[in-house]
Amino acid sequence: MGGFPTLFYKELLRFWKVSFQTVAAPVLTALMYLVVFAYGLGDRGSAFPGVSYSQFLVPGLVMMSVLQNAFANSSSSLIQSKITGNVVFMLLPPISYVEFFAAYVLASMVRGLVVGAGVLVATVWFVDLSVAAPLWVLAFALMGSAILGALGLVAGIWADKFDQIAAFQNFVILPLTFLSGVFYSIQSLPPLWQKASHLNPFFYMIDGFRYGFFGASDTSPLASLAMVAVSFALLSALCLRMLRSGYKLRQ
Amino acid sequence: MTFAIEARNVEKRYGALQALAGVSLAIAEGEFFGLLGPNGAGKTTLISIVAGLARASAGSVSVMGADVSADYRRARRMLGVVPQELVFDPFFTVRETLRIQSGYFGLRGNDAWIDEVMHHLDLTGKADANMRTLSGGMKRRVLVAQALVHRPPVIVLDEPTAGVDVGLRQGLWQFIRRLNRDGHTIVLTTHYLEEAQELCDRIAMLKAGRVVALDSTRNLLETFSGLVLQLRLDRDALPEGIGADVLAAEGGQFTLRLRGYNALEDVLHQVRQSGAAIRELELQPADLEEVFLRVMEKH
Numbered sequence: 433m434g435g436f437p438t439l440f441y442k443e444l445l446r447f448w449k450v451s452f453q454t455v456a457a458p459v460l461t462a463l464m465y466l467v468v469f470a471y472g473l474g475d476r477g478s479a480f481p482g483v484s485y486s487q488f489l490v491p492g493l494v495m496m497s498v499l500q501n502a503f504a505n506s507s508s509s510l511i512q513s514k515i516t517g518n519v520v521f522m523l524l525p526p527i528s529y530v531e532f533f534a535a536y537v538l539a540s541m542v543r544g545l546v547v548g549a550g551v552l553v554a555t556v557w558f559v560d561l562s563v564a565a566p567l568w569v570l571a572f573a574l575m576g577s578a579i580l581g582a583l584g585l586v587a588g589i590w591a592d593k594f595d596q597i598a599a600f601q602n603f604v605i606l607p608l609t610f611l612s613g614v615f616y617s618i619q620s621l622p623p624l625w626q627k628a629s630h631l632n633p634f635f636y637m638i639d640g641f642r643y644g645f646f647g648a649s650d651t652s653p654l655a656s657l658a659m660v661a662v663s664f665a666l667l668s669a670l671c672l673r674m675l676r677s678g679y680k681l682r683q
Numbered sequence: 684m685t686f687a688i689e690a691r692n693v694e695k696r697y698g699a700l701q702a703l704a705g706v707s708l709a710i711a712e713g714e715f716f717g718l719l720g721p722n723g724a725g726k727t728t729l730i731s732i733v734a735g736l737a738r739a740s741a742g743s744v745s746v747m748g749a750d751v752s753a754d755y756r757r758a759r760r761m762l763g764v765v766p767q768e769l770v771f772d773p774f775f776t777v778r779e780t781l782r783i784q785s786g787y788f789g790l791r792g793n794d795a796w797i798d799e800v801m802h803h804l805d806l807t808g809k810a811d812a813n814m815r816t817l818s819g820g821m822k823r824r825v826l827v828a829q830a831l832v833h834r835p836p837v838i839v840l841d842e843p844t845a846g847v848d849v850g851l852r853q854g855l856w857q858f859i860r861r862l863n864r865d866g867h868t869i870v871l872t873t874h875y876l877e878e879a880q881e882l883c884d885r886i887a888m889l890k891a892g893r894v895v896a897l898d899s900t901r902n903l904l905e906t907f908s909g910l911v912l913q914l915r916l917d918r919d920a921l922p923e924g925i926g927a928d929v930l931a932a933e934g935g936q937f938t939l940r941l942r943g944y945n946a947l948e949d950v951l952h953q954v955r956q957s958g959a960a961i962r963e964l965e966l967q968p969a970d971l972e973e974v975f976l977r978v979m980e981k982h
Contacts, residue, residue: 438786446774517770521829523736524764525787526756683697683737 435527436535443539447505454543458501459550462493466555469615479617480648486559490552491569491642492614497551498573499637502544502580503587503605506536507597510588514681523682529675533585533668540581545573561645568653569644575660576637580605582667589674589681608634613642618650633663685748687712687837687868688733693742695728695892702728704892705742710870710885712747712836715863717883717900718872719975724889726872727767730841734764746837760788763830767841767872769822771814777801777825778810781832788833800828803858820851827855831862838862839870844878856882880904880971888978895982896974904969907977910941912950915963922957926950935962940973 447454470486478488513519522532555561563569587600612634618626629635630651640656643649649656675681688710695703703725710716718726731737733744735751735758743750749757772780778797785793801807804824809817814825823843830838840859844852860882863869873879879886879900886903888896896903912927914937921929921937926949931938941947947966954961 434789435787438783441786442783445779449774513772516773517766517768518772520736520766520770521772521784522787524734524759524762525784525833526759526789527787528756678738682735683731 434531435522435525436531439522439527439531439535440538443505443509443535444542446509447539447543454501454505455547455550458497458547459554462497462551463554465493466490466558470559479619479650480646483646483648487561488617488642488646489615490555490559490561491645492638493555494548494551495572495576495638495641496609496614498544498548498577499580499609499634500601500605501547502540502577503584503601505540505543506581506584507588507591507600508584509539510536510585511591511594511597514588514591515593519681529672532675533582533672536585537578537581537668540584541574541577544577544580548573548577563645564647565644565653567644569641571657572637572641572644572660575657575664576641579633579637579660579664579667582664582671586667586671586674589671589679592680608632609638612638613650614638633659636660636663685712686710686745687714688744688746688870690729690733690744691742693729693732693744694740695725695732695737696740702892703732703739706889706892706894707742708887708894708897710868712868713863713866715860715869715882715884716871717879717886718870718889719876719879719886720872720889721979723891725892726889727841728892729889730764730839730870730872733839734762735759760833761835761837763833763835763838765826765830765838765840765843767845769819769826769846771817771822771825773813773815776811776813777806777817777828780814780825781828784829785832790833793832796834797828797832800831803861804828805854820847823847823851824855827858836866837868837870841872842874843871844873844875852878876971876975886971888975890979890982893982896978900971903974904971907974909943909969910947911967911973912939912941912947913937913963913965913967914939914954914961916954917960917962922953922959925953 466486466489470489478485480488587597591597611629612632613629618629618635621629636651636656636659639649639651640653640660643653686709690706690708693703693706706729720726728737732739733746733751735755738752745751746758747761749761751758775783781797785797801810804827806824806828809821814822817825827843843855859869871879871883883900885899887894916935919935927939927941927946929937930940939950941950
């Protein structure tokens with residue numbers, strides 16, 4: 433048995449030890465969004481028949497939390513290890529680059545899913561929500577968290593300082609999630625922006641995830657799943673290549 | 684023969700900088716080996732390549748016969764490294780840190796050995812303390828413990844006593860010596876040359892990425908250092924053509940380097956013949972600092 437189970441466990445333990453900040457805080461943030469958008473701004477209805485705006489919003493908020501936290505986990509863990517220098521403890525043992533990738537991405541998925549589940553459970557008190565196709569929900573939650581976990585790992589490998597991770601979060605992750613249809617259906621956008629949204633991989637994650645709840649979506653869930661799977665494959669290939677070459681980790 | 688560490692023509696370039704310019708070394712199993720050199724000589728680069736933290740631009744390195752890149756899993760299992768920087772993971776306690784490090788090597792249920800290592804390094808009382816709360820010396824001990832969790836036959840210590848108080852230094856060396864007696868190969872870099880002189884069987888000196896001296900500590904001392912003679916005369920000048928290198932001369936105070944005891948007789952004879960009187964005389968045995976300075980001067 434190699435070092436994978438321990439590295440995975442260490443990554444879980446790391447965020448669990450500060451779960452107030454890594455789990456409770458993002459759940460609270462998502463609830464604030466729900467309060468402000470669904471109640472504060474009034475129920476505006478949704479693009480799907482029989483679905484209220486607050487019902488429409490919840491899956492978007494859940495998925496947004498899954499994605500942001502999966503990214504935050506791998507990126508912040510690795511950049512901290514690099515800056516404090518303790519990454520050396522993971523580079524000295526015989527841990528292969530595939531094990532390294534798997535441990536970081538899986539732990540990020542767990543964090544994303546735990547926060548997502550937390551948001552879902554918290555919002556159940558406010559919003560009446562049913563799940564039409566649970567397997568789609570699960571598939572998109574898993575794929576979405578895996579993609580962002582891998583993206584976080586890429587960012588963590590590439591970045592040399594915390595600023596760069598923050599910039600990645602604020603200038604890439606945040607706009608892509610906000611403009612992916614978390615808060616609105618892209619059907620309500622002008623045609624040009626609808627087209628533009630189709631270039632955003634986050635749109636497919638959220639749209640497919642939402643399909644699992646309502647059985648309705650802007651794009652067919654199969655097409656979304658294909659887009660998401662291709663994104664994951666490309667990103668994983670990039671990340672594994674970086675790890676194998678030792679880019680910025682081994683001189 | 685399998686060497687604990689064998690480096691063959693190792694080169695390392697960082698852009699235009701040549702950190703290692705063809706280093707070849709073979710360290711036998713069970714040796715206590717010193718790697719010395721001024722800052723920037725390439726010691727840490729060489730250690731990083733041995734540990735797989737850096738990759739050689741040319742040449743190859745093996746640990747206990749396992750190539751550090753082709754057979755990296757075996758090579759890394761054979762090696763324990765105490766890094767120079769005082770690094771730690773602030774999320775964990777001492778025991779968690781050691782269990783995790785052990786798990787990285789695929790070892791579970793290693794608590795008996797972890798307890799033993801903690802005991803020898805005087806860490807038992809701090810087992811459940813968070814790493815953040817430890818003093819610098821304690822953190823240094825945890826680094827040593829982390830390097831030993833997988834019982835590696837070869838242990839590399841990169842300046843383990845930098846900034847460590849005397850008490851801990853003594854305790855640490857006692858423990859490392861014991862490991863060496865038990866058959867572990869120890870490779871040490873240090874700026875404290877008296878430590879290297881006392882501990883190491885054999886020494887390599889690096890300068891500008893090259894090995895400029897490689898011999899047993901005893902031979903190095905005999906070849907390069909000889910004796911240092913402190914002399915105070917009743918006059919300001921030494922006799923003409925005195926048979927020794929003059930290291931310092933001030934007032935009637937002279938510091939001379941002698942090849943050996945024969946040279947001492949010659950010098951004293953010359954002084955007597957010149958009619959000078961000796962007021963004070965002190966003879967210092969060879970020391971590694973002197974060797975180091977002379978080797979570095981020569982290359």
